[in-house]
Amino acid sequence: MRWLSWAGQEFNPVASQLYFEYIIKPRFNIGEPDTAAVARAQDGFRRLAAILESHLQDRRWVVGKTLTVADFSLAITLPYAEAVHIPLAEFPAVQRWHDTLCEIDAWREPFPEIAVAA
Template sequence: MKLYYSDTLNPRKACAVARHLKLPVEFIHVALEKGEHRTPQFCAMNPNAKVPVLVDGELVLWESNAIMCHLAEKAGSDLWPRDERRIEVLRWLMWDATEFAPAASTFYFEHIIKPRFLRSEADPAEIARVTPDFERYASVLEAHLKGRDYLVGNALTVADFAVGITLPYAGKTGLPLQAFPEIRRWHAQLDELPAWREPFPALQATAAA
């Protein structure tokens, strides 16, 4: 399997799951700053011109959540459950994509992507605009996490990898987590996973197992 990635937010999910499961994945870095994601060769794999992309034999798969689920299924891992929990995992993946992530990832875009790739500073007005949304949905997550170690079935799943993906950058992005102790506790637990702390392979490396 080949996993095309950059050291940015959504590829972090796929890389973390691949490394956590110790799968025989060849990690191929895509230099966004050089436009490598817009080349005809890359766009033939993903017409959206985005990373990550997983190539597994004849299968070419894009979208980080789908890649996580495929990797977990490939490994026979309960990260993508086979029982009734699967619907609950799917619910949290959808909630993250439509509610939580759009607000949380704006902090990431403003404070990390703009300075790095656009050579511009964060827009305080944009941060102010999304802060109420972030706090609203963080309150939903906070309430759900009370008495739980993980989001679904009290066991680690791809839902945790998805919903928590902006939290490693909380310090750099100024995510307002002060009022959310359960979220901070949950992320501290995720941070005990080596693959969560260090999801990306060294750029000089071409493979990891």
């Protein structure tokens, strides 16, 4: 519960701000990214990712020894890290953890093509 709450109240809002600035705004033609909002969100991400980085140093998963919903909750915006300028590469343990999540087919490709019957 601690990590789910932290994801919802702290970590994801800063990453979501970057998603809004770089994905949503262009998609709906509502302006250019706000450089001040981007800078605040990147600073916030760095501050919070440092906490997650420290926690993941000697762990494969966020909670215990198995994959939990906390992992998915924390990582929800990370597949878009490059597109939304999330400085993920600055946090090798977080990057490793996310790479491990990406080994899961359904995480890596959550929207498989639907086969069309002939």
